[in-house]
Amino acid sequence: MLVTQTPGGVMMKGGDDSEPSKIRPGTSRRVLAFVQPHRGTVLALILVTLVDSLVIVATPLVLKEIVDSGILKDDAGVVVGLALLVAGLALVGSVTQLAQSALSGRIGQGVSYDLRVQAFRHVQRLPLAFFTRTQTGALSSRLNTDVVMAQQALTTLLLSATGTLTVVLVLAEMFYLSWLVSLIALVLLPVFFLPWMYIGRRLQAHSRKQMELHANLSGTIHERFNVQGAMLAKLFGRPVEELAKYQGEAEKVREVGVRLTIFSRLAFILMALLTALTTALVYGVGGGLVLDEVIGLGTLVALATLLGRLFGPITQLSSMQANALTVMVSFDRIFELLDIKPLIEERPDAVALPAPSSGSAPEIRFEQVSFAYPRPEEVSLASLETHPASGDERGRAVPEVLHGLDFTVAPGTLTALVGPSGAGKTTLTHLVSRLYDVTSGAVRIDGKDVRDLTFDSLRSTVGVVAQDAYLFHDTIRANLAYARPEATEEELIEACVRARIWDLIGSLPDGLDTVVGDRGFRLSGGEKQRLAVARLLLKAPAIVVLDEATAHLDSASEAAVQRALKTALSNRTSLVIAHRLSTVREADQILVIDDGKVRERGTHEELLAAGGLYTHLYNTQFRKSETQPPPPGNGHREHVPPQGPPAPKIRTRGGGMPGGGMAGGMPGGGMGGPGMGGGGLRGPRVRGDGSS
Numbered sequence: 001m002l003v004t005q006t007p008g009g010v011m012m013k014g015g016d017d018s019e020p021s022k023i024r025p026g027t028s029r030r031v032l033a034f035v036q037p038h039r040g041t042v043l044a045l046i047l048v049t050l051v052d053s054l055v056i057v058a059t060p061l062v063l064k065e066i067v068d069s070g071i072l073k074d075d076a077g078v079v080v081g082l083a084l085l086v087a088g089l090a091l092v093g094s095v096t097q098l099a100q101s102a103l104s105g106r107i108g109q110g111v112s113y114d115l116r117v118q119a120f121r122h123v124q125r126l127p128l129a130f131f132t133r134t135q136t137g138a139l140s141s142r143l144n145t146d147v148v149m150a151q152q153a154l155t156t157l158l159l160s161a162t163g164t165l166t167v168v169l170v171l172a173e174m175f176y177l178s179w180l181v182s183l184i185a186l187v188l189l190p191v192f193f194l195p196w197m198y199i200g201r202r203l204q205a206h207s208r209k210q211m212e213l214h215a216n217l218s219g220t221i222h223e224r225f226n227v228q229g230a231m232l233a234k235l236f237g238r239p240v241e242e243l244a245k246y247q248g249e250a251e252k253v254r255e256v257g258v259r260l261t262i263f264s265r266l267a268f269i270l271m272a273l274l275t276a277l278t279t280a281l282v283y284g285v286g287g288g289l290v291l292d293e294v295i296g297l298g299t300l301v302a303l304a305t306l307l308g309r310l311f312g313p314i315t316q317l318s319s320m321q322a323n324a325l326t327v328m329v330s331f332d333r334i335f336e337l338l339d340i341k342p343l344i345e346e347r348p349d350a351v352a353l354p355a356p357s358s359g360s361a362p363e364i365r366f367e368q369v370s371f372a373y374p375r376p377e378e379v380s381l382a383s384l385e386t387h388p389a390s391g392d393e394r395g396r397a398v399p400e401v402l403h404g405l406d407f408t409v410a411p412g413t414l415t416a417l418v419g420p421s422g423a424g425k426t427t428l429t430h431l432v433s434r435l436y437d438v439t440s441g442a443v444r445i446d447g448k449d450v451r452d453l454t455f456d457s458l459r460s461t462v463g464v465v466a467q468d469a470y471l472f473h474d475t476i477r478a479n480l481a482y483a484r485p486e487a488t489e490e491e492l493i494e495a496c497v498r499a500r501i502w503d504l505i506g507s508l509p510d511g512l513d514t515v516v517g518d519r520g521f522r523l524s525g526g527e528k529q530r531l532a533v534a535r536l537l538l539k540a541p542a543i544v545v546l547d548e549a550t551a552h553l554d555s556a557s558e559a560a561v562q563r564a565l566k567t568a569l570s571n572r573t574s575l576v577i578a579h580r581l582s583t584v585r586e587a588d589q590i591l592v593i594d595d596g597k598v599r600e601r602g603t604h605e606e607l608l609a610a611g612g613l614y615t616h617l618y619n620t621q622f623r624k625s626e627t628q629p630p631p632p633g634n635g636h637r638e639h640v641p642p643q644g645p646p647a648p649k650i651r652t653r654g655g656g657m658p659g660g661g662m663a664g665g666m667p668g669g670g671m672g673g674p675g676m677g678g679g680g681l682r683g684p685r686v687r688g689d690g691s692s
């Protein structure tokens with residue numbers, strides 16, 4: 001282990017094939033803070049080691065007495081009595097050794113548990129921007145490999161530190177018995193010490209390398225063999241090249257594994273050889289001293305026994321420095337993660353948003369909102385990015401994506417966002433749920449800046465349905481209950497009925513207990529979105545942010561999704577990134593976003609009449625999204641009522657009836673199916689519907 005002092009800390013290089021790591025100042029203090037809660041166990045470990053060391057030094061003394069006072073004096077009683085004592089000491093020694101392992105394990109595992117939990121809690125608090133830059137494999141390696149390394153090195157370090165006590169006591173006893181034989185016994189130690197140090201370093205470097213390689217392998221498997229990765233690889237991948245790359249990595253694992261085995265065995269052989277050679281030397285020289293009657297036979301036996309207990313702890317001492325540095329490096333890599341400041345935090349004086357009174361919905365207000373995505377160095381670690389932002393990028397100013405947005409979404413109304421790709425629509429919606437915070441200006445809900453609200457109240461007020469709904473690899477029930485764990489079976493079913501997905505779930509052999517597959521891939525796009533709507537309905541937020549699916553669903557599925565969404569949006573304030581004509585026609589307000597600004601605003605008719613960017617978008621995008629009448633439902637798809645002529649646009653106030661029957665959640669009712677107007681998202685609005 002090469003250690004260099006640098007102005008900013010200590011550099012450690014663990015061998016040719018391991019990267020040098022810089023330990024930042026203050027790391028040892030932080031490591032000690034983690035050990036501090038376990039100081040009682042550390043004390044117990046020291047006490048147990050003391051008992052063990054006493055047993056180790058007592059046994060040779062008893063053996064000496066067996067020889068000198070028993071065997072040489074022909075006293076069978078002494079021989080038997082002392083032999084029983086040796087057996088008793090051996091038993092005590094076994095118990096203390098077991099206790100030593102248990103205690104050092106408890107400390108090491110306890111510290112790694114604290115570290116793991118603290119790191120997980122911290123990563124949970126990091127903003128979305130962190131996850132957009134970080135490679136999951138690198139993060140999981142930091143949370144697993146480094147924690148394991150820290151734990152293993154800390155456990156070994158504790159054992160070797162307490163082992164010092166044994167070395168001191170054994171050496172003291174050896175010199176007390178015969179300083180001459182003891183000196184001779186230690187003569188070979190320096191010869192073996194250097195190879196030992198070398199082997200220790202290689203062992204450590206190789207085991208670190210092996211952990212990194214395993215992390216790489218599991219990263220590759222995770223990326224290539226999740227359902228989306230597998231699909232991409234099947235469609236575009238080059239299996240031969242990919243296999244060759246994997247083989248290359250697996251080969252490195254094999255090579256490092258072989259070297260690890262050889263070096264571990266070498267360490268063992270070296271130690272056995274040293275003990276054997278020293279024993280030979282001690283008997284050779286000590287035997288002569290016995291013949292010359294300088295020392296007694298019992299003393300020689302005691303010395304030879306002590307030798308066997310000396311080299312183990314000495315070997316551990318030789319790797320103490322390396323272990324201490326591994327502890328520091330591993331901890332420091334986790335501290336680095338813990339030191340990323342969560343950009344988006346709940347203020348200490350945050351207030352809960354009062355729940356809207358029944359039948360009312362909150363207002364959303366964007367007040368001169370400008371936004372730039374955070375700079376890489378504010379949100380992530382270069383070492384966790386697959387292709388770390390270059391030094392240039394990390395220092396550079398980031399361009400503003402949204403500029404001075406100023407608009408209001410009135411309570412209970414639907415605002416549709418339209419605009420060219422990359423205009424900033426998704427970014428804008430992220431500011432409502434605080435996935436990002438504004439750079440200047442404010443987003444307010446019922447007059448309150450979202451940054452002043454508690455996370456809990458914001459989460460329960462704002463519900464989001466993304467374009468590609470994410471589902472955990474779990475049962476439908478677990479995925480739904482994620483929104484509201486306390487939901488009853490009846491509530492789950494009701495949400496599914498209202499989201500137009502119960503027909504499907506009810507027809508599955510396992511019903512709600514069906515596993516949806518990785519990321520919900522066993523469901524169609526439309527089914528997944530309806531499941532996401534059911535999840536939203538269970539959560540029952542007062543504000544809905546929705547990104548309409550652009551993917552082409554078949555028309556029956558499309559109709560079902562539209563009607564599910566209609567239920568989801570009724571009586572709620574909604575901000576919808578619109579991709580369908582039916583949605584923009586139904587919207588109370590359309591905001592045309594272009595280059596991060598609101599270019600035009602108004603209703604569908606007003607904007608068409610103005611003949612600006614909206615008219616262009618209408619001609620190029622929305623007209624195309626008009627859906628054809630759906631075919632009759634089948635098997636998995638729910639029944640869709642026959643399509644009538646496009647229904648006139650119906651506006652209702654105060655929960656009026658026409659066409660808005662969907663809000664009640666009854667399948668099949670509604671505004672005459674999907675398509676222009678009739679398939680719109682609007683259910684009955686309670687208030688604030690100000691259009692003609």
Ligand SMILES: Nc1ncnc2c1ncn2[C@@H]1O[C@H](COP(=O)(O)OP(=O)(O)OP(=O)(O)O)[C@@H](O)[C@H]1O
Pocket residue numbers: 129132373401419420421422423424425426427428
């Ligand atoms: N995480 C991010 N970090 C940095 N820039 C981003 C990030 N996400 C989006 N951008 C940039 O912000 C701008 C607005 O993107 P946004 O996704 O909001 O557009 P959009 O209008 O929703 O587009 P689309 O309709 O194609 O989804 C784009 O220039 C995009 O490249």
